[in-house]
Amino acid sequence: MLKQVQHEVYIEEIKRLLLIKDLVTFVGNTTQMKPDQFQAPDYYNLDELLTDEHKMVRDATREFVKREVSPIIEEAAQKAEFPKQIINGLAEIGAFGPYIPEEYGGAGLDQISYGLIMQEIERGDSGVRSTASVQSSLVMYPIFKYGTEEQKQKYLPKLATGEMIGCFGLTEPDYGSNPGGMVSNFKDKGDHYLLNGAKMWISNAPFADIAIVWAKNEEGRIHGLIVERGMEGFTTPETHNKWSLRASATGELIFDNVKVPKENLMPNKSGLGAPLGCLDSARYGIAWGAIGAAMDCYDTALRYAKERVQFDKPIAATQLQQKKLAEMITEITKAQLMAWRLGVLRNEGKATSAQISMAKRNNVEMAIKIAREARQILGGMGITGEYSIMRHMMNLESVITYEGTHDIHLLITGMDITGHPAF
Ligand code: TGC
Ligand code: FAD
Numbered sequence: 001m002l003k004q005v006q007h008e009v010y011i012e013e014i015k016r017l018l019l020i021k022d023l024v025t026f027v028g029n030t031t032q033m034k035p036d037q038f039q040a041p042d043y044y045n046l047d048e049l050l051t052d053e054h055k056m057v058r059d060a061t062r063e064f065v066k067r068e069v070s071p072i073i074e075e076a077a078q079k080a081e082f083p084k085q086i087i088n089g090l091a092e093i094g095a096f097g098p099y100i101p102e103e104y105g106g107a108g109l110d111q112i113s114y115g116l117i118m119q120e121i122e123r124g125d126s127g128v129r130s131t132a133s134v135q136s137s138l139v140m141y142p143i144f145k146y147g148t149e150e151q152k153q154k155y156l157p158k159l160a161t162g163e164m165i166g167c168f169g170l171t172e173p174d175y176g177s178n179p180g181g182m183v184s185n186f187k188d189k190g191d192h193y194l195l196n197g198a199k200m201w202i203s204n205a206p207f208a209d210i211a212i213v214w215a216k217n218e219e220g221r222i223h224g225l226i227v228e229r230g231m232e233g234f235t236t237p238e239t240h241n242k243w244s245l246r247a248s249a250t251g252e253l254i255f256d257n258v259k260v261p262k263e264n265l266m267p268n269k270s271g272l273g274a275p276l277g278c279l280d281s282a283r284y285g286i287a288w289g290a291i292g293a294a295m296d297c298y299d300t301a302l303r304y305a306k307e308r309v310q311f312d313k314p315i316a317a318t319q320l321q322q323k324k325l326a327e328m329i330t331e332i333t334k335a336q337l338m339a340w341r342l343g344v345l346r347n348e349g350k351a352t353s354a355q356i357s358m359a360k361r362n363n364v365e366m367a368i369k370i371a372r373e374a375r376q377i378l379g380g381m382g383i384t385g386e387y388s389i390m391r392h393m394m395n396l397e398s399v400i401t402y403e404g405t406h407d408i409h410l411l412i413t414g415m416d417i418t419g420h421p422a423f
Contacts, residue, residue, distance in 0.1 A: 096136055
């Protein structure tokens, strides 16, 4: 009964968002982009593969991005600040825990709805999608999958509403692609664990309320611990001077003899497979998210090419620009089909980690190539913050590196088809 009521509330909220008219609130500030005129490409009528719920969720997220993200994102990126004012809106559209059951505050949606939400958010900005990915797949998911009932009750509802923000600490200064080598560790001190070590490159770290931290016990076995801001010896210095993902806050997690209560260890899975299981879910979201960034670049470049006149004709009438645009829409369409099929497999519980790696790798590379080509179509204008393309292009340099680098995902495919790990 409760589940049904929450679901109806969610659908009502989506309808409310859909009713909001005149969503473009561009105010002409020099650090802001042009008004958001985005029109989503759907060359193969993929909408016909979506249910009404998928389309409703997708459209609500699209309108949210037009209304809340597009008007402010360029300025946030220029200032290198995460726009905290959008946290409530992200929670309202169900971007925090889309597939987490409603009894824990999630939206109870399927994997394709989750993917579509990531696509639409990344259409606005990869850094905003990062925040939603981390919160959903790297914080809520491990608590839901590996945590105790008390941990689920304590954290999940607050994470779903954005009252609490989380981060995920796996990478260390000396262990990036090879997280199994991590040196962060905890010792059993009877009534608590004593945690020491450091994590780096952690999205949301500077303002997160909790951190899911992966560390080794005295036997060298990896476990996940929930570390709360305010615990003595726990600090989160921010990483500055990034040229990529500037609207996302990145930082370190430092643990200097942090006393972690024993009830904060997630007991239901240990070993490297535990954090990697969370990455499967986040990488799947990125496979969709990258399509959003690519669609935005393509749509912007197509509109610009039709309007920009050189040699007395629109540049869209030249063969060279048509080649770029035609290849873009072909690659976007292929990526959309791959993501949709992967979503179907995930809904059926049949998607493998290697299939997810292939889609993350393919779709991010597709997006970064499209961003580079789209930027050229805009000529000099392409390097300015008047348009979103250069920001997408720089963001995608992080997306192609985090959640497993482009090379690592190729090696995962290589291992899957040959049986030989070549890491
Ligand atoms: P390996 O021996 O192959 O595996 C160890 C154990 O893990 C299991 N496993 C998986 N389980 C679930 N899902 C997966 N995707 C899994 N891949 C492997 C495996 O079966 C084994 O289990 P068991 O029971 O036998 O112990 O491990 P390896 O040390 O050889 O490393 C394999 C490799 C290189 C593929 C892995 O380490 C890897 O994926 N490296 C990349 C690291 C990475 O992706 N880091 C991401 C950090 S988080 C992040 O970037 C967030 S950004 C967020 C944002 O802002 O959006
Ligand atoms: P390395 O592992 O040092 O790799 C360097 C190069 O060597 C890469 O090109 C790689 O492909 C290549 N390489 C490595 N091993 C091999 C091999 N065996 N064979 C061939 N080539 C190889 N991590 C988290 O835990 N949580 C987060 O929230 C998070 N957010 C991030 C946000 C941003 C903006 C960035 C940039 C990173 C984030 N990361 C996060 C870290 C990210 O997952 C790592 O950067 C990534 O896994 C790569 O690790 P590394 O940077 O140490 O590179």
